[in-house]
Amino acid sequence: MILDRPARWVLDHIETWRSVAVWPLIMTYRLTDQQAVIDADCEKWADLLWLAPDQRYRLLGRFLFAFAEFRSVYYHRLASGNPAGALAARLAAHVWPGVPGLDLSGTPIGPGLFISHGQGTILSAERIGANLQVHQGVTVGWDYRGDHRPVIGDDVFIGAGAKVLGAITIGAGARIGANAVVVCDVPAGATAVGVPARILTAGRSC
Numbered sequence: 274m275i276l277d278r279p280a281r282w283v284l285d286h287i288e289t290w291r292s293v294a295v296w297p298l299i300m301t302y303r304l305t306d307q308q309a310v311i312d313a314d315c316e317k318w319a320d321l322l323w324l325a326p327d328q329r330y331r332l333l334g335r336f337l338f339a340f341a342e343f344r345s346v347y348y349h350r351l352a353s354g355n356p357a358g359a360l361a362a363r364l365a366a367h368v369w370p371g372v373p374g375l376d377l378s379g380t381p382i383g384p385g386l387f388i389s390h391g392q393g394t395i396l397s398a399e400r401i402g403a404n405l406q407v408h409q410g411v412t413v414g415w416d417y418r419g420d421h422r423p424v425i426g427d428d429v430f431i432g433a434g435a436k437v438l439g440a441i442t443i444g445a446g447a448r449i450g451a452n453a454v455v456v457c458d459v460p461a462g463a464t465a466v467g468v469p470a471r472i473l474t475a476g477r478s479c
Contacts, residue, residue, distance in 0.1 A: 305358030307350045313384030342391045345371030402427035410434040
């Protein structure tokens with residue numbers, strides 16, 4: 274949808290007010306060496322929120338103002354970078370909190386991370402690739418078989434309430450269904466559902 278000039282004027286002023294409200298938080302962006310990754314996160318959120326090309330301006334300020342989930346992702350990015358950005362994240366989180374109960378556990382996470390809601394979600398993996406989309410109530414971590422954690426590839430989707438546990442690999446483009454309990458490898462492009470999860474494309478259970 275192409276906005277007419279009065280509508281654009283109104284939106285510009287709304288976005289200006291929002292940017293002023295989180296201006297100190299936006300300034301932390303200048304302190305970090307993770308700007309390229311943060312930019313990729315913004316573009317991923319814009320894609321999944323279906324923002325039209327003419328709506329993609331001041332994304333960082335808009336998302337920091339509107340979404341506690343995005344603030345949690347942002348603080349994780351800052352903490353993963355240089356000391357100045359990491360310190361800024363610790364201070365900013367006291368003023369503009371993220372989502373309670375969302376734990377990213379220092380996990381290396383590729384660009385384009387999208388978290389929907391995020392309450393009660395733990396992402397503790399050996400590494401996570403680019404463009405992960407994850408919902409609330411998800412646990413990614415180790416299990417009773419040892420202290421090794423999952424490896425998650427690029428472009429993976431994890432539905433609400435899913436558990437991904439142990440020294441397993443989730444291949445690129447895989448989809449984990451809501452409430453699935455995944456304790457074995459999921460091939461690239463496959464879908465895992467159920468308890469214990471079964472791989473639909475291969476017709477087998479974990």
